[in-house]
Amino acid sequence: MLPDVIEDEAALEAALAEPSKADIECVGRLTGDVLILGASGKMGPSLARRVRRAVALTGDRIQVLAASRFSSAEVREGLEADGVLTLVCNLLDRASIDALPRAPNVLFLAGRKFGTLDRTDLTWATNTVVPVRVAEGFHESRIVVFSTGNVYPLVPAGGPGSNEEDEPGPVGEYAQSCLGRERVVEFVSREHGVRALIFRLNYAVDLRYGTLVDLARRVFNGEPVDLTVGAFNAIWQGDANSYALRSLDLCASPPALLNVTGPDRISVRDAAEWFGNAFDRPARFVNTEGPVALLSDSTRCRERLGEPEVSLERLKTWVAHWVRTGGASLNKPTHFEVTDGRF
Secondary structure, X not given: OOOOOOOOHHHHHHXXXXXXXXXXXXXXXXXXXXXXXXXOOOOHHHHHHHHHHHHHOOOOOOOEEEEEOOXXXXXXXXXXXXOOEEEEOOOOOHHHHHXXXXXXXXXXXXXXXXXXXXXXHHHHHHHHHHHHHHHHHOOOOEEEEEEEHHHOOOEEOOOOOEOOOOOOOOOHHHHHHHHHHHHHHHHHHHHHOOEEEEEEEOOEEOOOOOHHHHHHHHHHOOOOEEOOOOEEOOEEHHHHHHHHHHHHHHOEOOOEEEEEOOOOOEEHHHHHHHHHHHHOOOOOEEOOOOOXXXXXXXXXXXXXXXXXXXXXXXXXXXXXXXXXXXXXXXOOOOOOOOOOOOO
């Protein structure tokens, strides 16, 4: 049962980690452990908990392993308390990768976006060198490799979103490095028969961050909303977690491609005005809707894995309540209004 509102971080974490019926069925089919690489970032902890809870409901046949540098001891301790086995690992160090247990099911979340311009070398190393080492080291595993819709070009704002058959056209070094990640995984997959899936996600919403949260906070704080990019996609992070787990069933060689986002084209203006009504204060705007936007078509994902459980209307309601009541923020804006790829 989905709640009407989410009151605090404990309730938020519980909602993000609650496995669906489809998640439980997927875990019931697994024949080996699940390893989550880059498990202490924005999505990793709740994804690890979701898989662990599904495992507990299917007889505790397998382990859930979470590998990360774990700069936050609190995150690591929380995962351990929930039955996830944590492993300290620096993925930029080949020896650390070599020391990891060879789980047959791998969810690879590690990547670098924010701060790209400060250390472009680190961004490229994280987004290309690490994936090729992981793909080579786990060549007998199924690997879901997180990527982004930013590998597509910006599309006409009034036209269709990019689908998996469209040619990439990344704008800026972050997006280029993400396409690099996809290409090196594809190379290893073709050379060694690695079964993989490229998980092109945009944009996950967790209440503490996300496109809808960015808009809601600007409206609530009386700040102007930039209309330069007039539309975007969004998906509840819990649904993205579910799709990531169940994408293990879709891994193939060469890698399968999957756009992961909600079904709705969300108007920035309309969403801001909706939040203005919810907060009983007017939405303010700067600039006008531009000719392009980053939009993805998630038809393939929804045909193969089903519709998201959380609708756009429910997600907006959750975000509005969270912002109105002073819910926590990660202070990591998505910068969805950027058109030059500079994050």
